[in-house]
Amino acid sequence: MKHTWYKEGVVYQIYPRSFQDSNGDGIGDLRGALSRLDYLKNLGITIIWLSPVYQSPNDDNGYDISDYRDIMTDFGSMADFDAFLEGAHQRGIKVLMDLVVNHTSDEHPWFQASRSPEITPYHDYYFWRKTEHPNKKPNNWTSFFGGDAWDYDATKGQHYLHLFSPKQPDLNWDNPRVREEVKEIIRFWLDKGVDGFRCDVITIISKRQGLPNGRFRLVLKGFEHYANGPRVHDYLKELQRDVFSHYDVMTVGEATFISATDALSYVSEERRELDMVIQFDHMNVDSFNNKWIIIPWTVRKLKNVLAQWQTVMAKGHGWNCLYFENHDQPRSISRFGDTQRYHYESGTLLATYLLTQQGTPFIYQGQEIGMTNYPFASFDDFLDVEARRIYTLGKQSLHLSDKFLFKTLSYMSRDNARTPMQWSNAPHAGFTTGTPWMRVNPNYESINVETALKGKSILSFYRDLIAYRQSHHTLVYGEFQLYLKHHPHFVVFTRQDEEETFLVVLNFSPRTIALSLPRILCNNHWESVMSNYEKRPIEQVIYHPYEIQLFRKVVSSSQ
Numbered sequence: 042m043k044h045t046w047y048k049e050g051v052v053y054q055i056y057p058r059s060f061q062d063s064n065g066d067g068i069g070d071l072r073g074a075l076s077r078l079d080y081l082k083n084l085g086i087t088i089i090w091l092s093p094v095y096q097s098p099n100d101d102n103g104y105d106i107s108d109y110r111d112i113m114t115d116f117g118s119m120a121d122f123d124a125f126l127e128g129a130h131q132r133g134i135k136v137l138m139d140l141v142v143n144h145t146s147d148e149h150p151w152f153q154a155s156r157s158p159e160i161t162p163y164h165d166y167y168f169w170r171k172t173e174h175p176n177k178k179p180n181n182w183t184s185f186f187g188g189d190a191w192d193y194d195a196t197k198g199q200h201y202l203h204l205f206s207p208k209q210p211d212l213n214w215d216n217p218r219v220r221e222e223v224k225e226i227i228r229f230w231l232d233k234g235v236d237g238f239r240c241d242v243i244t245i246i247s248k249r250q251g252l253p254n255g256r257f258r259l260v261l262k263g264f265e266h267y268a269n270g271p272r273v274h275d276y277l278k279e280l281q282r283d284v285f286s287h288y289d290v291m292t293v294g295e296a297t298f299i300s301a302t303d304a305l306s307y308v309s310e311e312r313r314e315l316d317m318v319i320q321f322d323h324m325n326v327d328s329f330n331n332k333w334i335i336i337p338w339t340v341r342k343l344k345n346v347l348a349q350w351q352t353v354m355a356k357g358h359g360w361n362c363l364y365f366e367n368h369d370q371p372r373s374i375s376r377f378g379d380t381q382r383y384h385y386e387s388g389t390l391l392a393t394y395l396l397t398q399q400g401t402p403f404i405y406q407g408q409e410i411g412m413t414n415y416p417f418a419s420f421d422d423f424l425d426v427e428a429r430r431i432y433t434l435g436k437q438s439l440h441l442s443d444k445f446l447f448k449t450l451s452y453m454s455r456d457n458a459r460t461p462m463q464w465s466n467a468p469h470a471g472f473t474t475g476t477p478w479m480r481v482n483p484n485y486e487s488i489n490v491e492t493a494l495k496g497k498s499i500l501s502f503y504r505d506l507i508a509y510r511q512s513h514h515t516l517v518y519g520e521f522q523l524y525l526k527h528h529p530h531f532v533v534f535t536r537q538d539e540e541e542t543f544l545v546v547l548n549f550s551p552r553t554i555a556l557s558l559p560r561i562l563c564n565n566h567w568e569s570v571m572s573n574y575e576k577r578p579i580e581q582v583i584y585h586p587y588e589i590q591l592f593r594k595v596v597s598s599s600q
């Protein structure tokens with residue numbers, strides 16, 4: 042297997058709006074992020090993924106870009122960006138930008154020109170369709186955020202396609218001019234020195250010719266006509282050939298609803314259209330059909346889905362992107378752990394799971410201190426465009442009860458991940474001296490960086506485990522093997538190469554339980570090298586709630 046920096050790295054995602062405010066306007070910014078680089082360095086982070094910082098009217102918090110070569114006024118200036126990039130590089134940290142090119146903002150000059158009733162070269166930058174009547178849609182596709190994927194533009198007298206919000210019109214990648222524009226944008230940032238991109242919804246950029254109707258689905262009608270669409274591989278190869286291959290960069294593509302086998306068509310070493318993909322299988326363990334139909338998750342499902350990705354990527358020479366959180370997902374400790382009694386234990390268990398699999402681990406801001414979901418009190422607390430659209434859809438079209446909608450949104454809404462970073466127990470958690478754009482989680486008084494830095498904490502565990510992983514490359518490259526597939530509570534796997542063997546044991550339950558290890562593992566001599574309780578011999582089989590033990594195989598008496 043090829044060894045490279047991005048495989049050995051640990052990524053930290055900054056959602057700039059909620060990370061650190063520097064000027065008291067209540068909005069996180071680049072100067073603020075710059076001031077926290079030492080914190081990230083000390084944590085052991087080697088790569089930052091910066092969620093979009095480009096000029097944007099903020100309908101979807103920066104995922105709707107109106108100028109790809111300028112910085113959002115809220116976040117500062119290009120000089121601030123340059124200072125941030127330089128500050129990161131000085132500390133040996135690489136920076137990935139978020140490349141959002143499936144769509145632009147409707148306020149982007151291309152779209153403004155495109156919507157003109159006159160024929161301009163920009164007409165074909167987007168998908169415009171004329172129907173007999175403004176109320177008749179060109180096809181039955183629905184948007185990721187609920188409702189129709191088409192909006193009628195009265196100036197032009199036509200409908201345009203938007204797979205996300207109406208303020209995010211989809212770009213027409215079949216137009217070679219669009220592809221050249223995208224390449225120019227990528228070069229602009231690479232020439233500045235950025236180290237790669239997280240490519241937003243990149244697997245849906247190619248839509249089937251003729252935009253045919255989709256078959257019936259509860260949500261996302263039309264999906265089969267653009268997910269891994271007909272020319273997506275051609276377009277990614279073109280980007281590789283014309284741009285990426287000329288730089289030493291890392292690319293990670295967001296790939297909604299992709300199977301591990303499909304993923305290989307993007308990331309296998311032979312194809313290398315992308316270095317890795319953000320997959321969703323393990324994020325779907327607590328929902329059915331779509332993320333809003335919530336069901337209980339099981340340890341069995343979670344570990345088997347993850348193990349499948351481990352195995353398929355290894356066999357097909359691909360590479361995994363490992364994550365439990367990002368700005369679109371609820372907080373993992375609220376979802377898979379225990380925010381009350383076993384906050385430390387379950388937070389460190391999730392850290393262990395994340396950092397001991399094969400792949401590049403991604404940590405989302407606040408995850409390293411065990412930030413939790415927000416205690417929503419009313420519908421007004423939901424600020425996210427998706428949550429608001431889902432609420433309207435649920436209410437008006439599906440006639441769902443307020444109680445049901447409130448419960449569902451409270452659990453799954455993206456707002457959960459977007460509350461300000463909890464730095465200290467100062468007012469507004471030290472995020473801002475002004476009024477934060479989004480309310481701080483009231484538990485900041487106990488869950489915050491300053492407190493966590495004082496002693497044993499989820500944060501110190503992350504730091505120690507990252508350092509351990511960085512000095513034991515078996516945890517990066519070693520082969521993965523799952524044991525006890527059917528066990529309802531334990532996750533047990535090994536990582537192995539010519540140098541070392543590790544055995545990871547996670548008790549994913551709030552109970553004290555006994556583990557009986559498969560005989561094959563008992564034939565070895567193991568020593569515990571890390572635990573969230575006490576390190577102890579493998580023969581002691583009683584595991585505490587959410588206990589983890591990281592064992593290392595002892596090969597000779599001298600070691």
Ligand code: ISL
Pocket residue numbers: 101104105141185186205241242295297332368369427455
């Ligand atoms: O959270 C989701 C909506 O149900 C996801 O399906 C999400 O919309 C999807 O993964 C695409 O996400 C990315 O593109 C969106 C943006 O809103 C997300 O924040 C981004 O991560 C549109 O740019």
Ligand code: CA
Pocket residue numbers: 062063064065066067068069070115
């Ligand atoms: Ca600010």
